[in-house]
Each structure stands twice: as C-alpha cells, then as structure tokens.
Amino acid sequence: MSFPWANEYKPSHPFMQWMDDRLPLPRLVFNSVGAGYPVPRNLNYFWNFGFLAALCLIVQIVTGIVMAMHYAANTAVAFDTIEMTVRDVNWGWMMRYAHANGASMFFIVIYVHIFRGFYYGSYKAPREMVWLLGVVIFLLMMATAFMGYVLPWGQMSFWGAKVITGLFGAIPFVGEPLQQWLLGGFAPDNAALNRFFSLHYLLPFVILGVVILHIWALHIPGSSNPTGVEVKAESDTVPFYPYYVAKDGWFIGVFAIVFSLMLFYFPNSLGHPDNYIPANPMSTPAHIVPEWYFWPFYAILRAFTQDFFFIPAKLMGVLAMFGAILVWFFLPWLDKSPVRSGSYRPLYKKFFWFGLIPAMAVLFYCGGAAAAEPYVMISQLAALYYFAHFLIVLPIVSAIEKPLPLPYSITESVLGTDEAAQLAPSGSV
Structure with missing residues (x-):
C-alpha cells in the first residue's frame, strides 16, 4: 500500500546501505x-x-x-x-x-x-x-x-x-x-x-x-x-x-x-x-468419518440420497461438496451491495447470524454424526440453505436492502467527527 505519508526506509548503517542497494530485503521487510x-x-x-x-x-x-x-x-x-x-x-x-x-x-x-x-x-x-x-x-x-x-x-x-x-x-x-x-x-x-x-x-x-x-x-x-x-x-x-x-x-x-x-x-x-x-x-x-474440519462438506456429500433422473445421487453429492467451496470464488460478483461491512447492512446481518452461521453449525454436527435419520434430513435442510444463502439470498439482499449511513472516515468511526479527514482532498487516498 503506497501513501504519500508512509515512512520510507533510509538505512543509516553503512552495511545496511550496501545491502539495501544490492538486495533490498531490509526495505521489503520495512x-x-x-x-x-x-x-x-x-x-x-x-x-x-x-x-x-x-x-x-x-x-x-x-x-x-x-x-x-x-x-x-x-x-x-x-x-x-x-x-x-x-x-x-x-x-x-x-x-x-x-x-x-x-x-x-x-x-x-x-x-x-x-x-x-x-x-x-x-x-x-x-x-x-x-x-x-x-x-x-x-x-x-x-x-x-x-x-x-x-x-x-x-x-x-x-x-x-x-x-x-x-x-x-x-x-x-x-x-x-x-x-x-x-x-x-x-x-x-x-x-x-x-x-x-x-x-x-x-x-x-x-x-x-x-x-x-x-x-x-x-x-x-x-x-x-x-x-x-x-x-x-x-x-x-x-x-x-x-x-x-x-x-x-x-x-x-x-x-x-x-x-x-x-x-x-x-x-x-x-x-x-x-x-x-x-x-x-x-x-x-x-x-x-473424516477429521472434524471436513464435516460440513461431508454432510453436504451425504445429503444426496436419491438419483435425480439420469444423475446418480453420488455424483450430485460430489458436485455439491466441491461446489460448496467453489461458490466462494463468485462472491465478489454475487454480492453487489456498495457497502462492504455487515455492521452497516441490517438485513444482511440477520441472514448472516441467523441463517449462514446456524446452517454451518448444523452441517458440522451432522457431518460427524451417523449417516442415519434424522441427521440426513437435517443436513439436507442445512445444505439447502447454505447454497441458497450465497446464490439467492445474497444477491437479492444486496439489491433491496437499505444500508445504514457510513462514517465519513475511519478516524470518525473511532474518535467521532474528524476535521482533519473532512478537510483532506477527496483524491488523497
């Protein structure tokens, strides 16, 4: 990150000057x-x-x-x-x-x-x-x-x-x-x-x-x-x-x-x-059962128990298991809200804390449980919401919600009104 007010590395020791001229590792660390x-x-x-x-x-x-x-x-x-x-x-x-x-x-x-x-x-x-x-x-x-x-x-x-x-x-x-x-x-x-x-x-x-x-x-x-x-x-x-x-x-x-x-x-x-x-x-x-950190994706794999027309249940489970992570690649384009932080997005915050987090917790639990009812049905519901959250809820929420007012600057959010930041030119980033 390059800012005009950032400190510049200026070695004072002759050896560090020699090193910085030939291999700028000290400057890189600094x-x-x-x-x-x-x-x-x-x-x-x-x-x-x-x-x-x-x-x-x-x-x-x-x-x-x-x-x-x-x-x-x-x-x-x-x-x-x-x-x-x-x-x-x-x-x-x-x-x-x-x-x-x-x-x-x-x-x-x-x-x-x-x-x-x-x-x-x-x-x-x-x-x-x-x-x-x-x-x-x-x-x-x-x-x-x-x-x-x-x-x-x-x-x-x-x-x-x-x-x-x-x-x-x-x-x-x-x-x-x-x-x-x-x-x-x-x-x-x-x-x-x-x-x-x-x-x-x-x-x-x-x-x-x-x-x-x-x-x-x-x-x-x-x-x-x-x-x-x-x-x-x-x-x-x-x-x-x-x-x-x-x-x-x-x-x-x-x-x-x-x-x-x-x-x-x-x-x-x-x-x-x-x-x-x-x-x-x-x-x-x-x-x-795999190690605990695989459990949510293992639960998604096991959530598919019936063939869908010509697609075997096993294949759908494999695709869903990998898709549960691959969907993260598309988040920058699925979420179109101009506001980044969930702290200023009241509707998104509710779906995050009362939707995504509980769904992941359920998938963690069901992934480590036996492949029997009611765990299979519960994991099916949790997997359904998991994908719906990213593919349906997130795009809709980002389009319809009204975010809260953002602070003018980072300093204002910490210390209140920031006159220095307000007087700074808009292109000073």
Whole structure:
C-alpha cells in the first residue's frame, strides 16, 4: 500500500546501505510488516487471524519436516513408525501431537478468518484477488490435510482414503481411471501411501508460495477494516510496527496458551479412536468419518440420497461438496451491495447470524454424526440453505436492502467527527 505519508526506509548503517542497494530485503521487510506499512487504525481482533494463520503454517511445516525424518511410507511399517516417533524419539511425542493438533488449530483459525471475510465483505473490490487467492489456499489446505490423515495408516486413514478417493469414481467416463491413477491401483496400498506422502510433503510449500501472493495482493489496496470505508487521510492509519506487531504478539501469546493446553493435556481429544488401530482392509469400521474440519462438506456429500433422473445421487453429492467451496470464488460478483461491512447492512446481518452461521453449525454436527435419520434430513435442510444463502439470498439482499449511513472516515468511526479527514482532498487516498 503506497501513501504519500508512509515512512520510507533510509538505512543509516553503512552495511545496511550496501545491502539495501544490492538486495533490498531490509526495505521489503520495512514496507511489508514495519513502520513503512500504514494500516487502518480501527482493526479489531478478527484481523489478527491472518497473521495467526501464517504462524500455524510455519508450525505445520517445521513439525512436518521433523516427522518426515522418522516416517516410512510403507503400509507394513507406517503405523509403527508413528508409534516409534512418539515413544522412542526425543521430543517425538511433541512433534507428532503438535503436527496433528496444529492442523486442527490451523483450520479453526482459517474458518474464523473466512467468516470474518464473509461478514465484513473482504471479498469486494478492490480486494477480489486477495479473496480468490485465499480460497485457493483453503482448497490446498483441504487436500494437504486429507493426505496427511492417510499417512498414519490407521483404520480411519485407510477407510477414509478408500471412501474419499472412491468419490472420483462417480465422475462419468473418466472417474474410475482417475481413481486408479490417484491410488496407483484398485485400492489404497503402498503406491497410494507413497503418493500421498510425497504430495503431503510438497503441498505446504505450494501453500506458502500462494500465501506470499496473497500478502502481495493485500499490500496493493491495503487492509480492509470493520467499517468498510477506505483510507482517506493519514489520520486514518497507524504504522504496522509497533502498533499491530504488539497487538499480534499479544494475540499469539493467547493462542500459544490454548494450543499448549491442548498439546499437553488433551493431545488425542480431536483424533478418532479407530485411527489408533492399525489399518485392516478386512474390517470395516462401524462409522467412517473424516477429521472434524471436513464435516460440513461431508454432510453436504451425504445429503444426496436419491438419483435425480439420469444423475446418480453420488455424483450430485460430489458436485455439491466441491461446489460448496467453489461458490466462494463468485462472491465478489454475487454480492453487489456498495457497502462492504455487515455492521452497516441490517438485513444482511440477520441472514448472516441467523441463517449462514446456524446452517454451518448444523452441517458440522451432522457431518460427524451417523449417516442415519434424522441427521440426513437435517443436513439436507442445512445444505439447502447454505447454497441458497450465497446464490439467492445474497444477491437479492444486496439489491433491496437499505444500508445504514457510513462514517465519513475511519478516524470518525473511532474518535467521532474528524476535521482533519473532512478537510483532506477527496483524491488523497
């Protein structure tokens, strides 16, 4: 974000001057997360989750590299190598549980980050590319997490891989060849485990690359804010350092306490008991269920129980499951309201808090429940509203609602009447 009042990096030390002339890395850091990056002064704690997500990604990469040092992608020993790492490797238990629970914490952070974007209209112009790259990151996370869940080669790992890869078989004509290509055979075995391990190791670095693009795209228009009003004057901003560095640091401390409590006292609370049993292709678990962060999309998949003319129910479920995420790509064009923030959109706010949030909560619950009534019917109703919210409710609401008056500037929304901002030229952004 470039403003005329932004500080410029001027190194004083001769070495830093030499470095900045030849490799402007200090200038890049200064302009990205330092005093040279002006940020809206009214950001609330929901804006800390972006920085927290980057921290979670680093934790996953570091712990994943350590785990890979002791893991063998072979169905005969994969389960035992995980147990050996936990029991015999120095601090191996911490690496294993930090990686497993770190994935859950990562998804919690990302879900809050995404729904903050829904509420505050972070997908609206001029930040469409920031949003689109964020959705790409989420899809890559889902793929990475699924492959990681297979690697321990427990009962849920094996049967989860069999069920999820079996969904590709529902695609007409190319489904079964695609499924065999993914698995390297007709069922999950050594070939599949090697492929999943290789991709699980690679994809976090792909995610890191997309995160860099995500941050780069963010720095062009600058951060959004809870009012949705663009920056108009210097009084609307504060330097990222020290203000938001301190705020992010405090929030990271709170996150570290919560993460540590889970890691040291409840390390297995989010894992399925059956996945602590070695994989057995001859014994099907009574209730096959993915990790909790897949539950809403798994509920949508299972919501389709009847064929529709010539379209099989399984195919409709697969299309709906992927469509539940792909619809996010079109939000910048589905929501035509000129007002970004849900705080100033009374009708949208009601549909968000009493429609979308309850529907997602129901899908989370039904995705982890048994595939039986009444959970199937409830998930059908919740899935129906979920798609209706984005494809019907959002466009209609954005066209008919009357938004509340917006503050003139960010400073006015924080401190009241802002004479400096009112006197600033209209083109000073």
